[in-house]
Amino acid sequence: MMPKPQCSVALLVWRIALVYIVLMLCRAVFYLYNAESIGPLAWSDLGTLLAGALKFDTVSAVYADGAFVLLSLLPLHAREKRWYQRIQFGYYVVVNAVLVVALNLADAIYFRYTQKRITADEIFFADNSNSARLIGKFMLENWWMVLLAGAFTALLAAGYRRRTPVWSPLKGRVYYAANTVILLAAAGLCIAGARGGTTRMTRPITLSNAALYTPDNTKANLILSNPFCLLRTIGSSGGAKTVRYFSDEEADRLFTPVHRPAESARAPLAGRNVVVFIMESMSADHSGYLMPELYADKPIGSFTPFLDSLMREGYCFRQMYANGTRSIQAMPSVLGSIPSFKTPFVLMPQSLGPSRQLPAILRDMGYATAFFCGSERGSMGFGAYARSAGIDLLFSREDYERRHGKGDFDGYWGIWDEPFLQYAGEEFGALPEPFFAALFTISSHHPFYVPKECAGSLPEGYTKIHKSVAYDDRAFRRFFERYRTEEWFRRTLFVFVADHVSSEKFAPESRSYPGNYRIIGFLYTPDGALRGQTDEVVQQLDLMPTVLGLVGGGGTGPYFAFGRDLFNEPERPAWSVSYDDRFHALTHDRIVRFDEHEAATVDREDGTAVAADSLEERFKALIQQYYKHIGQKNYTVQ
Incomplete structure (x- = not known):
């Protein structure tokens, strides 16, 4: 029996939602691994913690899957071809396995040693001949984390529904016009998500914004996620601005x-x-x-x-x-x-x-x-x-x-x-x-x-x-x-x-x-x-x-x-x-x-x-x- 055709927009929403689910699962692992350092979570705090987590996960999802959204919504009939869908599937699984799954689970281990999330600073340390050996050592010591990474990646692949035919009721010029509008709307949503809001007063959120959702410095690290922390800090000088509190x-x-x-x-x-x-x-x-x-x-x-x-x-x-x-x-x-x-x-x-x-x-x-x-x-x-x-x-x-x-x-x-x-x-x-x-x-x-x-x-x-x-x-x-x-x-x-x-x-x-x-x-x-x-x-x-x-x-x-x-x-x-x-x-x-x-x-x-x-x-x-x-x-x- 052939699978029921589904709208491409509905499929995209499901696939991005699955990324959010995996990000939350990685966050749960992060907390369980570092619970002693982070401390107990009160029920009264979960609402604000979740709100902050969703905001930062939105930025991570945009950074990781912005190109995937573009591939999924381009107003082209090529989207219905098998070869095109294979490219989409490969991008989705590989990029999310690296930037979402591996990076966030590595964060859980890394945090214990530095009390901070992985940022662009760590790229500086990767250029050493012992890096591969050390990564291998960490993987052996935390073999169960490697198994979790495989399980989460398998979840992404299985939930992708790549064998479901893409269907659109639109034909001719209406197809191109409607899909162009959908693409532009999605682009606007992605930009707003990456910035952390839609108003003119909104500035692109930074790592320190996590403190808005908890007065506890350590719990702010629980709110953050990658690839946001990594990509957001690339090019940051950390000390070039000027502040004046006094003359x-x-x-x-x-x-x-x-x-x-x-x-x-x-x-x-x-x-x-x-x-x-x-x-x-x-x-x-x-x-x-x-x-x-x-x-x-x-x-x-x-x-x-x-x-x-x-x-x-x-x-x-x-x-x-x-x-x-x-x-x-x-x-x-x-x-x-x-x-x-x-x-x-x-x-x-x-x-x-x-x-x-x-x-x-x-x-x-x-x-x-x-x-x-x-x-x-x-x-x-x-x-x-x-x-x-x-x-x-x-x-x-x-x-x-x-x-x-x-x-x-x-x-x-x-x-x-x-x-x-x-x-x-x-x-x-x-x-x-x-x-x-x-x-x-x-x-x-x-x-x-x-x-x-x-x-x-x-x-x-x-x-x-x-x-x-x-x-x-x-x-x-x-x-x-x-x-x-x-x-x-x-x-x-x-x-x-x-x-x-x-x-x-x-x-x-x-x-x-x-x-x-x-x-x-x-x-x-x-x-x-x-x-x-x-x-x-x-x-x-x-x-x-x-x-x-x-x-x-x-x-x-x-x-x-x-x-x-x-x-x-x-x-x-x-x-x-x-x-x-x-x-x-x-x-x-x-x-x-x-x-x-x-x-x-x-x-x-x-x-x-x-x-x-x-x-x-x-x-x-x-x-x-x-x-x-x-x-x-x-x-x-x-």
Whole structure:
């Protein structure tokens, strides 16, 4: 029996409706996979959440299937031909399988690690030789997600009804005229859907519009969907616009990124070498010294016992916070005292402007400069950024393997941290003094592997990352054991700081702001010249000014930085600033939230509203200065 003919418009409506259904199924999977991070959903919130989800799904459907709509409604009799319908079917299944199914299910996994949806920024990271291997690893670890992707794709294919003949009652000129009208109407609906409305006042919706449907930042990610997030962010500079909350003079009075240390300022560690260890995913909750309450009743008292010992002997930041959630955001924060707000600074065109960041300033003072990372030379853009920050020498996996062979490759990211740290020590000893070196560790990263030969001697831990954290702690111990008697070692200021909080949360407070930004950070001098601790809020942005104050004093000359010298600039606010769907400033007792229009201050402990004061104004001034200087590629002091 032949299938009953159906109107082409009715078929198109059904097929697009099926895309919406699959988008909602992907959203359900996203929530179930990330329920712990997103939190419970109240029945009273479901209506607004659904309304927001439908708006963003409409944009995703237009982005993915706009061309399919065009193919389906072109006023041509070719639509009734078998070959034409095969093209339509192939487009519908393949494009939606990639942009709707695969991308959104990948989002469910990706969100756990970065607390954000996949955007155009991630295209930057795909250009690595290990990308295919890592994708394969994720697919094996989440095989059930691959099966779901196959099931959802099969649903699209089965529900397409491709064997149903297309029928139209219209003939001749009426056929062409009517179908042209239908095509134009559909085009108008698609444009309105992509913009998020039909009025003249409607602007194309962006990721931040998700906050309109929930006051909870994390739940806003549940509303978003792809391909909207990916395609909407292509070409976004993230920092080119200008905002003005104050006059330039008033903004400079409230907050200025220009530092002018006095020529007479004391530099107690003048002439010391400087080594900055940027440690992958070293959350504060890995440390029994920083968070002893977590380990009081546990058989394992800390996964960073060696780093804990250095914190006791050095100068420890007990309340240290990252300025972002990704490694690429940490580099400019630590080495340039430049935050990454809406878009990672490294990915902005503005990052290519002239600057005097920490390596460049020290180089001008006679320091040799080097950057070490056990991954490939071009991996993650680290080396490129290091160059732009003023670093002359790059040491990577290729350099290590030329000297020590290829046996220490971890199979995913690069050289295991323990042998690479040993190699870095060899190169430190060969650098002319004084030298500046930054080293980015990689082994405490997903897939959280450790070398087979030491796996049995390391604690399993309470989360997936703990064993690899213990491995890195041992790697630092062995580095110190080997080089502590070297002359260059004795003359070095060591800076330890994590890039961001781990995706594997141990402390309950690490799952929400501000705990999900709290990291390990401290200074260490082998001769004990710098000892103590502070309970003030310290951020990654503070490290560059603090280091310059310790080793250069007023001899550094004026420089540009969004942080503060912890020992010499008490007049600057002790806070940590960041951005997710809005701007945040954290102090020891308050949190300021700012959406670029309205600011709100709450008590850090109980979340109650606090009366506005100068802190809000200084935070707005910081944001204005950020847009002004970064947008104009003006982050140097003339």
